[in-house]
Amino acid sequence: MVESAPVAEPAAPVESAPERVSAPASEAAASIAPAPTPAPDLDPGTRRGVPPVAAPQPSSVPPVVESTPAVAGTAAAASVIPGTAALPVTGGDALVLRGVTKRFGSTHAVDGIDLTVPAGTFYGLVGPNGAGKTTTLSMIAGLLEPDRGTIHIGGVDAAAKPLAAKRLMGVLPDRLRTFDRLTGRQLLYYYGVLRKLPPAVVESRTADLARAFDLEDALGRSVSDYSAGMLKKVMLAGALIHSPRLLVLDEPFEAVDPVSSSIILDILSAYVAHGGTVILSSHGMDLVERVCTRVAVIVAGQVLAEGTVAEVRGELTLEQRFVELAGGLSDVEGLEWLHTFSD
Template sequence: MVAAVRLAGVTKVFGATRAVDAVDLTIPPGTFYGLVGPNGAGKTTTLSMIAGLLRPDAGRIEVGGVDLARHPARAKKLMGVLPDRLRTFDRLTGRQLLHYYGVLRGLKPGVVASRTADLARAFDLTDALGRPVADYSAGMTKKVMLAGAMIHSPRVLVLDEPFEAVDPLSSSVILDILSTYVDHGGTVVLSSHGMELVERVCTGIAVIVGGQVLAEGTVAEVRGELTLEQRFVELAGGLSDVEGLEWLHTFSG
């Protein structure tokens, strides 16, 4: 079986910092795969390299068996991407933005219009399509960006913090859509700080700390006898040292 995503020795260096250090990962198709780690661990850098937004300094990335470095257009055609720190053309209406995404992916306008209606209905955005994206809430913006990432029916979705700043109802809608997508053979690769959510929905998981994969496998394999959150804290170096903060308990005034 060809892996949905494969990383071999992938490394990225910024100055004196090895943000990603010789990472090896194999993500099978039809899986919900989570990358978890503390802030600054290298998750976003790893996802950006998978998405083709950053070029690795060493190593090899394949998407659906296609070498991303040698055939970037072919590999990127297989992916839909929701990047970190959403940047979008927010003066466009939701409908215009989805039209732009669809045509950019080579879809005919009629197909784009039909899929836009389907996605808007699924994401509960139909009434918002005529409004500028700048007027959307954080959750609505994330939903329309995710709809744009899915409009060309990609094999792999690369999602950086898809549930961050999203209300519980929108999270539930997004999760239902992604779960159905995976059930039909799609692959979701996501980063998240929500351990409970990752534990509940992910098939596989990799814990990244200091740019290295410290644990990888099914959720059950990674967590062992602990909860996933306990295992994560253990791998990430334990709890912070609160010594020296006694002054905080004296309360001014």
């Protein structure tokens, strides 16, 4: 699972956002475009942190991930920050992992993984529980350090230039820990100013995202009162608020109702269509098969199959292929006693 801080600390807010998102969701999604590649890493002495609004500062705030304010390519957005415009879909690789390994004691959680995620793709990471998906995503997001191997985000070496790499990403962790005493509006404001967006831009994008994610009535309430699905949506909105090149999403559709799932999918699909890249983990094989461009099947920390969805599934469905690669069905022999009932 993508690791996050204790209850009072936000899960490494490395977020992103479209500008001028407007309802309905299909129209809102159409304006999303990734931000331009930011400037090189700043000297550590120039980093600045902005505390959350109307909330006590946590004991350990994640490093400030700096970014150049950017908006999606609409005329209205360009008027907020002059000179910004939508980027065309670009080639190249958004994410490259080579020989990435992570051990926890004697357990190889990730064992020499190689992955290449082209820019402008929907990339699915699937595997059984404990296969190493979340550990892999945690290392991509910079929440864990690999024991060996290299990770490049948009050509940036994540080990050599962690701030520059994080600047390109938005992250939705699996374990949703955040400042739950803030309201939804305050939480999104915190995410935006942490990314060095001007307050007026943060407020505008917050309003756009609230409309797109159907959160307008919830922004004034404490995050602690949110349902699991609402919390997922507000944190995904936070991951989008700075309009990154790459979204790293761990189970983005878990605990989300079908209507909200459709809204999220519309927004992410338009984001990818405008040149953004999404890598996500999911147990929903039907969803992965329907929306992903490429997929990797991870079992026991190793990639057993990788390619386009058609290449990986072959003559089977993706779910059948997944079960086959994961070792088949479990042995239920010996559970005959379960067919009788005690009174």
